[in-house]
Amino acid sequence: MFPRIRDITDNVGSRLRVSVDAYPAGALIVLEDPAGAENARVMLDAYGTELLGGYIMSARLALPFGLPDEYTEGAFASRFCLVCEPTPAIVITQAEGRSFTISAPFWDKLYAELCMVVAHTRRMTRKEVVRLH
Numbered sequence: 001m002f003p004r005i006r007d008i009t010d011n012v013g014s015r016l017r018v019s020v021d022a023y024p025a026g027a028l029i030v031l032e033d034p035a036g037a038e039n040a041r042v043m044l045d046a047y048g049t050e051l052l053g054g055y056i057m058s059a060r061l062a063l064p065f066g067l068p069d070e071y072t073e074g075a076f077a078s079r080f081c082l083v084c085e086p087t088p089a090i091v092i093t094q095a096e097g098r099s100f101t102i103s104a105p106f107w108d109k110l111y112a113e114l115c116m117v118v119a120h121t122r123r124m125t126r127k128e129v130v131r132l133h
Contacts, residue, residue, distance in 0.1 A: 004120065006113055007034065010105035018113050020120055025075070027121035031092075031100060042092045042100035046121040048072045053114040055080045055090060056107050063088055063104075 003021040010016075019030040029049045032041030044052065055070055059082045067082040079093045088104040102110065 004117075008106060008109045008113060010103070010109075012105075014103075014105075016102065016106050016110065018110070018117065020117050029117055029121070031102070033100075039098060040100065042078070042094060042098075043076050044072075044078065045074060045076050046118065047074065048076050048078050049114055049121065050118055052080060052090075052092070053111055053118065055082075056102075056111045056114070059088070059090055060107060 003019055005017060005019045008016045008018065015034050017030075017032045017034050019032070021028050021030075023045070025045060027046055029044045029046070030041055031044070051070055051072055055067075059067055062082065064084060066084060069082075070080040072078045072080075077094065081091045081093065083089045083091055083101075090102045090107075091099050092102070093099045
């Protein structure tokens with residue numbers, strides 16, 4: 001079942017790839033632009049993925065006004081920022097100032113995909129837990 005890779009397209013044919021794979025801490029989620037540069041991607045853990053889903057919905061509700069940035073910590077520390085002008089987008093910034101932009105036409109489909117991704121990551125995390133009795 002893993003890796004799990006899905007491509008999302010917007011109304012003009014641009015693509016956003018969402019990948020899920022096993023990772024020692026549970027799951028690794030990668031968002032990337034298949035047509036972009038080699039480093040046109042962002043890596044998230046389950047926590048960052050859930051936060052991104054919530055941030056997408058908050059951004060939709062906040063437009064045309066701004067929204068405070070959100071931050072995650074850990075191996076994939078990220079800053080989520082809503083940019084309203086010239087066109088709405090969410091910018092995710094990670095280490096070394098690397099950033100990844102998600103334009104508004106992707107938000108709805110990405111939100112739906114992230115809901116499924118979060119379910120898979122929860123399952124993967126549960127499999128990693130070892131219980132001793």
